[in-house]
Amino acid sequence: MTKKGLLIVVSGPSGVGKGTVLKEFMNDPDLKLSYSVSMTTREKRPGEVDGINYYFVTKEEFEKVRDEGGLLEWTEFVGNYYGTPLAGVEKLRNEGRNVLLEIEVNGCRQVKEKVPDALTIFIVPPSMKELEKRIRGRKTEPEEIVQQRLAKAEKELESTGNYRYVVCNDDVKLAADIIRVIIRHHMERDF
Numbered sequence: 001m002t003k004k005g006l007l008i009v010v011s012g013p014s015g016v017g018k019g020t021v022l023k024e025f026m027n028d029p030d031l032k033l034s035y036s037v038s039m040t041t042r043e044k045r046p047g048e049v050d051g052i053n054y055y056f057v058t059k060e061e062f063e064k065v066r067d068e069g070g071l072l073e074w075t076e077f078v079g080n081y082y083g084t085p086l087a088g089v090e091k092l093r094n095e096g097r098n099v100l101l102e103i104e105v106n107g108c109r110q111v112k113e114k115v116p117d118a119l120t121i122f123i124v125p126p127s128m129k130e131l132e133k134r135i136r137g138r139k140t141e142p143e144e145i146v147q148q149r150l151a152k153a154e155k156e157l158e159s160t161g162n163y164r165y166v167v168c169n170d171d172v173k174l175a176a177d178i179i180r181v182i183i184r185h186h187m188e189r190d191f
């Protein structure tokens with residue numbers, strides 16, 4: 001019988017480098033990872049692809065799926081809805097895939113209630129100054145939104161105690177290697 005895959009939650013403030021770090025190992029065949037594509041009502045950034053980075057939907061479409069019970073968890077983040085479609089997560093895990101959710105702290109709380117053995121990882125920046133530099137350097141949000149996201153980051157950093165592992169993204173390759181080791185450790189052992 002196939003061993004059920006892990007449910008992995010990765011959180012971290014906007015601009016900390018979640019996407020950059022995850023890209024380093026997402027396609028590593030040994031880790032058998034499947035990325036859970038979330039639904040969001042936020043605007044698509046240049047380079048983002050519908051169905052790959054997110055399912056970009058309207059507020060009405062989001063509310064319909066949510067109200068029909070189609071989301072594992074959901075939240076409102078700086079004016080937009082984000083949620084994890086339920087369909088797919090269980091199926092992939094039953095096929096032995098380790099399903100990775102890149103979600104924020106409220107979502108993680110909901111997931112832990114439903115799936116207590118979820119593997120939770122929080123990525124922190126080396127400093128708030130560096131976080132600000134990265135979020136601005138990305139140039140994907142107007143100043144007002146950058147300010148809101150930085151304020152949100154301060155709050156989110158208070159939630160690290162809710163996670164099993166906290167990893168600092170100072171050097172991308174090192175952070176990716178640490179997360180790789182954590183995932184492999186959990187794949188090999190039953191917790």
Ligand SMILES: Nc1nc2c(ncn2[C@@H]2O[C@H](COP(=O)(O)OP(=O)(O)O)[C@@H](O)[C@H]2O)c(=O)[nH]1
Nearest residue numbers: 014015038074075077082083084102103104107
């Ligand atoms: N709860 C929850 N949070 C999500 C989901 N998808 C993305 N997020 C989080 O929403 C926040 C904003 O995401 P995004 O707008 O892509 O900004 P970025 O993190 O700066 O790239 C981040 O903390 C994401 O991890 C989801 O399905 N559920």
Ligand SMILES: Nc1ncnc2c1ncn2[C@@H]1O[C@H](COP(=O)(O)OP(=O)(O)O)[C@@H](O)[C@H]1O
Nearest residue numbers: 014015016017018019020134138169170171172
């Ligand atoms: N360890 C790092 N050192 C320096 N810059 C980084 C590092 N990790 C990510 N970045 C940069 O920070 C910005 C935000 O990264 P991104 O992956 O989009 O963050 P997130 O997905 O957490 O919002 C990007 O411009 C990225 O190139």
